[in-house]
Amino acid sequence: MNAPTGRLPTALGTEFEKYFGQRFSTAAAVCLHHGKDESCYAPVPPDAVVFAQSTEEVAMVVRLCHAHKVPVIAYGTGTSLEGHLHALRGGICVDLSGMNRVVAVRAEDLDATVQAGVTRKALNGALRDTGLFFPIDPGADASLGGMAATRASGTNAVRYGTMRENVLGMTAVLADGRIVKTGSRARKSSAGYDLTRLLIGSEGTLGIITELTVRLYPLPEAISSAVCAFPTVGAAVDTVIQTIQLGVPVARIELLDALALTAINRHSKLALREAPTLFFEFHGSPAGVEEQAKTVQDIAAANHGMDFEWTARPEDRTRLWQARHDAYYACLGLKPGARSLTTDVCVPISRLADCIAETYADLEASRLTAPLVGHVGDGNFHLLLLADPDDRDENERARDFSNRLVERAIRMEGTCTGEHGVGIGKRKYLAIEHGDAALDVMRAIKRALDPDDLLNPGKILPD
Secondary structure: OOOOOOOOOHHHHHHHHHHHHHHEEOOHHHHHHOOOOOOOOOOOOOOEEEEOOOHHHHHHHHHHHHHHOOOEEEEOOOOOOOOOOOOEOEOEEEEOOOOOOEEEEEHHHOEEEEEOOOEHHHHHHHOOOOOEEOOOOOOOOOEHHHHHHOOOOOOOHHHHOOHHHHEEEEEEEOOOOOEEEEEOOOOOOOOOOOHHHHHOOOOOOOOEEEEEEEEOEEOOOEEEEEEEEOOOHHHHHHHHHHHHHOOOOOOEEEEEOHHHHHHHHHHHOOOOOOOOEEEEEEEEOHHHHHHHHHHHHHHHHHOOOEEEEEEOOHHHHHHHHHHHHOHHHHHHOOOOOOEEEEOOOEOOHHHHHHHHHHHHHHHHHHOOEOOEEEEHHHOEEEEEEEEOOOOHHHHHHHHHHHHHHHHHHHHOOOEOOOOOOOOOOOHHHHHHHHOHHHHHHHHHHHHHHOOOOOEOOOOOOOO
8 A cells, every 4th residue: 555645746736736726725724724623633734725616626636636645635614523624644635615506406306416515504595495404403504515424413313313314315536536426316225235325424534425415304384492401410311211212203302411501501691590401392283293392391390390491483492402502612611721522422212311320420530521412312412521731631531531431332332423423533432332343344445445545544443
């Protein structure tokens, strides 16, 4: 294998400059911006950035980089949380944000085709007059290509699934510059290997997604939101488990602990009770939404829920969910100057209470500031481990805690990452979660599609 040097060959830079002009940059500020995400990891910039506007341009960049054995990293909006964008071996960053065209909306088939740089908010804006919407909502206004690459989910996953269930097909550029189209617009197929699912969650290591076709859903006739506080996190989690096991078709169930509530009250100027709290959202007919809310209210009351309030007013719902989406930045405000090592474990819903209880006991012993938020309707929760970047002891305690949390989740038949992806932060856990034989298969796939390890090297697979 010819290893990349991490330096940009002069001939390659000249080719890019000639073709892309001002859409090719080696400026330090531009490279730094493209060498970091929202994670706690220090930036690692690429050698240069190309701003692509079409699949053919991406293919050209990849072909040239393949010829010179230079790494290529795809960039969408920079909102990932596991160091996905870090140019660990230098190379070229391909910025896809200019590929932001909604190619087609087919309301009769409930699907849309978009370029990879289209963000979820932009897609839903384009759908405004169709009566349809795209439900996957990771919080950040991420690009659809990036969401597919990291197998994102978010607050609506408990009802609508993740990107895995909502991408029908895609166009991608392979490591040698070949363009492949995967899947179709049919709702099912038994034709060959499922290359669409192979590329979803591959984090740009097997191919660069440039276009994708996604499922759409009818806008619910009625939507209501509810909020309910609890005396303990355990009581809140029991309410979640009972709601799911009873089959209530709730669209969102989000848990925030008392510390997270303190943070969002300050950040979003709310006045919610600062106690473990569940946020709910219900979709359906007016009668169905009311029935769901009343059923959940009864379950919450049986678990000593307090201040159960529900509303169908759009402005109230928007304010509540905007506060939830801003929780990451709100929690950073609890400890100014700190960075967050954000955990992302997911466990079977029946083990959620045990996992959180053990985690809280561990957290108390670790002496760390770590608010909890989570998409607990599908067993996924996050702790934001706030640590001073200059405090070595605090950072070591945070890393040790994170390690134990992952081991705990895997012991409970869960996963080290429910939605953020592996990146550089979770690579060391894959052998524990999947075993050596499965890792050998993953490595074989990587070698087959990218033998020179040029696509986003150093991500997902352990060395």
